[in-house]
Amino acid sequence: MRRRQFLVLSALTPAAMALPATTAGANETARHRFGFASDGSAFLLDGKPFQIRSGELHPARIPVEYWRHRIRMAKAMGMNTIAVYVMWNYVEEREGVFDFETERRDVIAFIRLCAAEGMWVLLRPGPYVCAEWDLGGIPPYLLRHKDIKLRVRRSEDPRYFAAVQRYVEALSRRVRPLLVANGGPILMVQVENEYGSYGSDTTYLEEIRQLWISNGVPGPFYTQDGLAQVRQNHTVVPGGAIGLSGGDAAQIAGARHSFPDVPAMAGEVYPGWLTHWGEPAFAGQDSDVSAQLKGFMAGGLSFNLYMIHGGTNFGFWAGANARDDSGAYQPDITSYDYNAPITEQGAAGPRYHAYRSIVGGAVPDPLPPVPAPIPTYTSEGRTFTPTPFASLWDNLPAPLRSSRPQPMEAHGQNSGFVLYRTKLDGYTGGKLDIRWVHDYATVFVDGRYTGGFSRPRIPAALAARLNVTNDNAPLTLPPGTGAPTLDIAVEGMGRTNFGHALVDRKGILESVSLRGAELTGWEVFPLPMDSKFIETLRARISDPGRPGLFFRLAFDVPALGDTYVDMSRWTKGVVWVNGHNLGRYWTIGPQHRLFCPAPWLRRGRNELVVFDLHQTAASPIGFAATLAAAGAERAR
Structure with a gap:
């Protein structure tokens, strides 16, 4: 089977990183010869197979x-x-x-x-x-x-x-x-x-x-x-x-x-x-x-x-993985x-x-003992409730301006999210068509969530609940009048690492049309969601009913150990613990818990930050984030 076919808690000190004067295998003082037998029959180390x-x-x-x-x-x-x-x-x-x-x-x-x-x-x-x-x-x-x-x-x-x-x-x-x-x-x-x-x-x-x-x-x-x-x-x-x-x-x-x-x-x-x-x-x-x-x-x-x-x-x-430019796109989960x-x-x-x-059983010398397991930490069934503290919409950087939307890479952004904004003069609603969303977008008209686009295919029931279209199909915007503001927040998920579409830019790639007419005059807000961005979030929520919020939880850890953050009741987003990005979560699974290694925790007070694309401050659902006993997430 072709792998990618698509047709004990101790700090590592500088001394520990240095090569010792003598080791059992390789070291900087004992030079070895490695090569191949002249007839190609074997690898040779110091002349021996x-x-x-x-x-x-x-x-x-x-x-x-x-x-x-x-x-x-x-x-x-x-x-x-x-x-x-x-x-x-x-x-x-x-x-x-x-x-x-x-x-x-x-x-x-x-x-x-x-x-x-x-x-x-x-x-x-x-x-x-x-x-x-x-x-x-x-x-x-x-x-x-x-x-x-x-x-x-x-x-x-x-x-x-x-x-x-x-x-x-x-x-x-x-x-x-x-x-x-x-x-x-x-x-x-x-x-x-x-x-x-x-x-x-x-x-x-x-x-x-x-x-x-x-x-x-x-x-x-x-x-x-x-x-x-x-x-x-x-x-x-x-x-x-x-x-x-x-x-x-x-x-x-x-x-x-x-x-x-x-x-x-x-x-x-x-x-x-x-x-x-x-x-x-x-x-x-x-x-x-x-x-x-x-x-x-x-x-x-x-x-x-x-x-x-x-x-x-x-x-x-x-x-x-992907087979073409816009379809058959399969992003990898956070766990490897x-x-x-x-x-x-x-x-x-x-x-x-x-x-x-x-x-x-096939080597002459006995194997070394298996190292002792890493300690784990569990909250023993307690459920924590992060509280909303900041809004994406109150933390936007200065915008870039362009006639047509440009992908992240055009303005030097490597990862994270990007927000596209324009005015809809003479608005009456209709079909919003984007060419192309890479990879997941939430759409707002005058601050009201109206639906979204998902390049990866998501289950029909979830798509209906969130009003998200699959495979970049058009999204129907509600009727209205005037000149409302259109916001399209796009999450760039993993770039293709194997497949025909290895050139895989993120954001909106080409154009946005409403009722068949192309929209121009865009403001573009790069949102890399890097450590600096998270550290400098302004604690303000001007509209608690608008999705795109950051939630925060302060929690104490009496003893350090590996743990998992259970995000099974949330929808889609990213988690940070003490400034460390644990990765993405998504309700479609199969992964629902994010690994948090003990070295990223502190004895005493710790801080967990969640950014969710769909959760609002008004909804009572999805706030529970449990620190779970560490174990193989694969078994869930």
């Missing part, structure tokens, strides 16, 4: 304080390697401005932690990663170019390739000391990602490889693709190993037959699956890779479990639990010990 037993972890999806714990959980399951995606758009949100330090962006510190725990690393830097991450890791600032092409990425587009060069240069100088030849833990660097699903431009792949080489990263390299794609499109690089998406022992043998000069590994073995909003349950719950693991261990074959621990799409970083053997909260899942037994 080496089985890569890898588990994928994404530091961007894991609180920094838990990085070491998750690495140790993978090691205790028998892994000797960690595969690491670097999300380009997470470290370069603004063009030319790199951040490898704040929040969960310090991938170098994460790699050093892997080495400190005796683990090797497979570096997967993209530039495209897919990963169910917003725009597959490509920076949204490239979307300001109207004719940019990203589905089949080519070096012929100087705007794209110049950005790639800048990224590779910035990352290269940071990872060079951590290459295995320099005494670090990085065994191989992946070139691009699943390019065979998009094209067959091997010249482009070679140019990416040469970028790394020219920046002092000589490899070894490997590529990642499905067996059918790599056979058809030959999307490999000279001398590079082959990683197979969804591979097993038989597919590794098939790759070796087709490409006998280099070794192959199962680069993405799926113990679970990704989940979209609106699906009936968490995906992948029946997945079991025991048979594949037994085959790998029996044959000494190399593999990478994608994911061994998924983590969480905190903030606005979740991606989406992935039904992985290590749950979102870092606990051993239902199949963790079975997989550990398979691997442990």
Whole structure:
């Protein structure tokens, strides 16, 4: 099955991040040689056959304080390697401005932690990663170019390739000391990602490889693709190993037959699956890779479990799948639990010990003990009631002006919400048609909510209750007279990370028409909903009956522990705890609880903020937000 086919609470101190003088596997003082057998039959470490037993972890999806714990959980399951995606758009949100330090962006510190725990690393830097991450890791600032092409990425587009060069240069100088030849833990660097699903431009792949080489990263390299794609499109690089998406022992043998000069590994073995909003349950719950693991261990074959621990799409970083420009759009939920053997909260899942037994029974040395579970916190059934304290409408920034509405990217906004406003001269009501809403809009006429648009399909009963149209169908506005103000508040959900519509701008893309006549003369209010915006909210609600409110809850925590915020009685919005964006919630599920890690809580007083697109101050429904005992949200 093709993964993306669409046809103990302790702060991590600086000392803990430093590589020790000696470690059990990789360190900066003991240099190793990693490469391939001359006949392609094996990976070699210091001249001897080496089985890569890898588990994928994404530091961007894991609180920094838990990085070491998750690495140790993978090691205790028998892994000797960690595969690491670097999300380009997470470290370069603004063009030319790199951040490898704040929040969960310090991938170098994460790699050093892997080495400190005796683990090797497979570096997967993209530039495209897919990963169910917003725009597959490509920076949204490239979307300001109207004719940019990203589905089949080519070096012929100087705007794209110049950005790639800048990224590779910035990352290269940071990872060079951590290459295995320099005494670090990085065994191989992946070139691009699943390019065979998009094209067959091997010249482009070679140019990416040469970028790394020219920046002092000589490899070894490997590529990642499905067996059918790599056979058809030959999307490999000279001398590079082959990683197979969804591979097993038989597919590794098939790759070796087709490409006998280099070794192959199962680069993405799926113990679970990704989940979209609106699906009936968490995906992948029946997945079991025991048979594949037994085959790998029996044959000494190399593999990478994608994911061994998924983590969480905190903030606005979740991606989406789509088949075309406006329809068949499926945004990913906030949880990236992935039904992985290590749950979102870092606990051993239902199949963790079975997989550990398979691997442990085939290696000569005993596995390390499983780390102690992270403490949890529950409100023991108490229900908290957040109170409305601020209105979006009383916190609008200065507007931008344009004749026609423009998407977020046109004015440099990466994520969040955007409000479009115009006057309706000679208003009589009628059909409002928008081309196109990306991705969810609420519509107001003179401050009165009249309905909305949903690009993702939502259940008919909910659509009727909220008067929301599916698939960008027109919305009928009520009759009236005069020149009322039309407000269209648009939430940009995840950008497409895999599919034909990889160019996926947010907001209103082209035009708005009423009764067939295009509306012009717009004010545009960017609403990134970033930490600065939330911290500076003005506590004022001029119209408590108008949806688009912020709710606040002060609560005490007697002892720190992981918890979940239960949003099952709310409609659609975002939650912050002590300024940390926990992500989106939506009543259509299947996710209804948001993971809140203990390091983001404080002993004593804490603050929770909710922004809901539909809740009003006058309604008694939906105020309850329960701090629930931490556990696998997948089981709900």
